[in-house]
Amino acid sequence: MANRVYYSSQGVAVGLTTGTYSTVEGGQSVGISANFSLEQAFQMGRVAIYDNIMTDGEVTITCSKILDGNDTIYKLATEAAGLSPIVNQSETKFKVRVASNTNEGASELDAANQLGSEVTGCFLSSVAYTIPSDGFATEEISFVGDNKAVGASKSVAAPTGSTTRATYRQMFDQAGSSLPIEVSGLNVTNVSINADFGREAMFKLGQFRPFHRYANFPFEVGCEITVSNVSTDQSTINLGGVTATSDGSLPAKQNIIIKLTDAEGFAGSHGYEFQVNGARLNTLSQDGGDTGGGNATTTLGYQTFNELSISG
Amino acid sequence: MANEIVRYNNVVIAIESNLGTIKRALVQSASIQGDRGLELLDSTTETLAVPGPREITVEITELATGIKTPNNLPLANNTGIVYIGHPSGISVIGCLLEGASYSLSDQGFFTSTLTFKGNYMQGQYGFQSTTDIDKTGRAPYRVYFDAAASTFSDEDIKSIDINYNISRSTLYSQGNPSGLKVLNYPVETTIDYSMYVALSGETKDGDFMNNRVPKYTCDNTADQTGLNIKVGNDAITLSGCYFKTVAYDGAEVAGVPLTVNLGYASYENYGLTRKITLDS
Numbered sequence: 212m213a214n215r216v217y218y219s220s221q222g223v224a225v226g227l228t229t230g231t232y233s234t235v236e237g238g239q240s241v242g243i244s245a246n247f248s249l250e251q252a253f254q255m256g257r258v259a260i261y262d263n264i265m266t267d268g269e270v271t272i273t274c275s276k277i278l279d280g281n282d283t284i285y286k287l288a289t290e291a292a293g294l295s296p297i298v299n300q301s302e303t304k305f306k307v308r309v310a311s312n313t314n315e316g317a318s319e320l321d322a323a324n325q326l327g328s329e330v331t332g333c334f335l336s337s338v339a340y341t342i343p344s345d346g347f348a349t350e351e352i353s354f355v356g357d358n359k360a361v362g363a364s365k366s367v368a369a370p371t372g373s374t375t376r377a378t379y380r381q382m383f384d385q386a387g388s389s390l391p392i393e394v395s396g397l398n399v400t401n402v403s404i405n406a407d408f409g410r411e412a413m414f415k416l417g418q419f420r421p422f423h424r425y426a427n428f429p430f431e432v433g434c435e436i437t438v439s440n441v442s443t444d445q446s447t448i449n450l451g452g453v454t455a456t457s458d459g460s461l462p463a464k465q466n467i468i469i470k471l472t473d474a475e476g477f478a479g480s481h482g483y484e485f486q487v488n489g490a491r492l493n494t495l496s497q498d499g500g501d502t503g504g505g506n507a508t509t510t511l512g513y514q515t516f517n518e519l520s521i522s523g
Numbered sequence: 524m525a526n527e528i529v530r531y532n533n534v535v536i537a538i539e540s541n542l543g544t545i546k547r548a549l550v551q552s553a554s555i556q557g558d559r560g561l562e563l564l565d566s567t568t569e570t571l572a573v574p575g576p577r578e579i580t581v582e583i584t585e586l587a588t589g590i591k592t593p594n595n596l597p598l599a600n601n602t603g604i605v606y607i608g609h610p611s612g613i614s615v616i617g618c619l620l621e622g623a624s625y626s627l628s629d630q631g632f633f634t635s636t637l638t639f640k641g642n643y644m645q646g647q648y649g650f651q652s653t654t655d656i657d658k659t660g661r662a663p664y665r666v667y668f669d670a671a672a673s674t675f676s677d678e679d680i681k682s683i684d685i686n687y688n689i690s691r692s693t694l695y696s697q698g699n700p701s702g703l704k705v706l707n708y709p710v711e712t713t714i715d716y717s718m719y720v721a722l723s724g725e726t727k728d729g730d731f732m733n734n735r736v737p738k739y740t741c742d743n744t745a746d747q748t749g750l751n752i753k754v755g756n757d758a759i760t761l762s763g764c765y766f767k768t769v770a771y772d773g774a775e776v777a778g779v780p781l782t783v784n785l786g787y788a789s790y791e792n793y794g795l796t797r798k799i800t801l802d803s
Binding site for chain 1: 531532534535536546548549550551552553586609627629630631632656657658659660661662664665666668669670671673679680681682683719776778780
C-alpha cells in the first residue's frame with residue numbers, strides 16, 4: 212500500500228456509459244466530492260431531533276488537463292467527432308474512473324496494482340477552457356453522478372506520454388480565429404470560455420435516487436477576452452439611437468471562433484476550435500495601470516446561451 | 524410574567540376518544556381558533572352582546588408515515604377532546620373531525636393535516652396519556668411511497684395531494700344548548716396528481732404519457748376509477764373517483780420540465796356517522 216498519492220501515481224479515465232475507458236492525457240488535477248443534502252425532522256413535545264434524512268446525494272468529479280495536442284476530456288468522454296455542440300451531450304451518460312498505484316515508487320500508472328474509484332451514471336456538469344498568454348491552455352470538466360464504486364478492479368491505464376506539445380500562447384491562432392469586433396487587432400492576453408449545464412435532479416415518489424438530472428436549458432455560455440490596453444478603453448457606449456429595428460451603435464450579436472493550432476512537427480498533435488455563437492457583449496471592464504505597476508487591461512465578457520461547440 | 528417561553532418542545536397534542544387518550548406523534552404545528560358567536564341585541568337604552576353558537580377549530584399538521592381514509596382517523600364518528608400543551612394547556616371539548624388532507628411531495632416530508640371542530644374550550648392542567656411518542660425514527664419522505672402498489676405505477680409522480688372535505692352543520696333544538704352535528708352530503712374527496720410528462724407515449728393516442736389522460740369529453744360521464752395509494756404500511760383505495768381536471772404546466776423557456784396535473788374527485792362517504800349529539 213502506498214503512503215501517498217501524487218501526480219504520477221494517479222490518473223483519470225473517462226468514457227461513455229456504454230463505451231470503453233480512455234485515459235486523459237496531460238491530466239493536471241482531479242477531485243472527487245460527495246455531497247448529501249440533509250433535512251431535519253423535529254416534533255412537538257420533544258426538543259431532540261427525530262430524524263435527519265438524506266434527501267439527495269451526488270458525486271462530483273472535476274478534472275483538468277493541458278490542451279496538449281491530444282484529445283480533450285470532452286472528446287474522450289463523448290467520442291464526438293468534429294465540431295460538437297455541447298447541447299447534444301445534455302442527455303448523454305458517462306463513467307469516470309480515478310485510480311492510483313498501490314506502489315508509490317512506480318514511474319507511471321500500473322493498472323495491475325491500483326485502487327480506484329468509479330463513478331457511474333454521470334452527466335456533464337460544466338466545461339471550461341482557459342487560454343492565457345502566460346501558462347498553458349487548459350481544459351476543466353466536471354461530471355455529476357449517482358454512484359461511486361471502489362476497488363482494485365477500477366483501474367486506469369497509464370497515459371501514453373505522447374510526443375505532442377502543450378499549447379502555449381504562440382499556438383493561439385488569432386488570424387484564424389473570429390474574434391469579436393471590439394477586440395479585433397488588439398493584443399489578446401487571455402481567453403476563457405465556460406458553460407455550466409446547471410444540472411437539476413428530478414425525483415419521483417417511491418424512489419430515492421433521482422431518475423434524471425436534466426440540463427437546465429437555457430444555460431449560459433460565457434466567453435471572456437482580455438486585451439492589453441494601448442490606450443484607455445476606446446469602446447463607444449451610446450444608448451441613444453436604439454430603435455425597434457436597430458441596435459444603434461451598441462455591439463451586435465456575434466459568432467466567436469477561437470482556434471488553437473496544432474503543434475507543428477509533433478506527431479499526433481492536433482489543434483482545437485471553440486465556437487460561441489450568438490454572443491453578445493455583456494460586461495466591459497478596464498483594470499490595472501495603477502501605481503502598483505501593472506499594465507492596464509480591458510476584459511470583455513460575452514454571453515450567449517446553449518451555443519458552444521468544441522472540436523479537438 | 525411567564526417563567527418560560529413556550530416552544531415546540533413544550534407542547535404536546537393528545538386526543539381523548541373512545542380509544543383512550545393518545546398523544547399525537549410527529550406533530551409539526553397546531554393551531555386553535557375560537558369564535559364565541561356573539562350576537563348583538565339592541566334595545567332602546569343599550570346594546571347587549573349575547574353568546575351564540577360556539578365553534579373552536581383545531582388544526583394539527585403531522586408528518587405522515589402512513590395514509591388513512593377518514594373513517595380510520597380520530598374523532599371521525601365520535602366526539603372527543605383535543606389537548607394542546609403540557610403540563611398546562613388547553614382542552615377543546617366536543618371535537619369532531621371536519622377535514623383531513625395529505626401532502627405527498629417529492630420534496631420535503633410527507634405531511635397530513637387534521638382539522639377538528641369543537642364546541643367549547645377550557646384551560647387544563649395535565650392529562651394522562653396511554654401512549655408516549657417515539658423519540659427517534661424515520662421521517663417520511665418520497666421513499667415512503669410504494670409506487671408498485673399504487674395507481675400510475677409506471678409514471679414519474681412528483682406529488683399527490685389528497686383532501687377529504689368533511690363538512691358538518693350544527694343543528695339546535697329547543698331546550699338543548701349544545702345541539703347536533705349533522706354530516707353534510709356529499710363528502711367530497713379530491714386527489715390531485717402532479718406527474719412529469721415523458722415522451723413515452725409518442726406512438727399512442729392523445730397524450731405524452733402513455734395515454735394516461737382519460738377521454739375528456741362531455742359525453743363521457745361514467746368513467747369512474749379506483750385509485751390505490753400506499754404510503755409506508757398503509758394502503759388505501761379511493762373508489763368511485765371521477766377524472767375532473769387536467770392542467771399542463773412547465774416546459775417554458777425558463778427551463779423547468781413539463782408536468783401534468785390530474786385532478787380526481789370521489790363522493791364516497793366512508794360510512795361516516797350522519798348525526799352526532801354534542802356534549803353540553
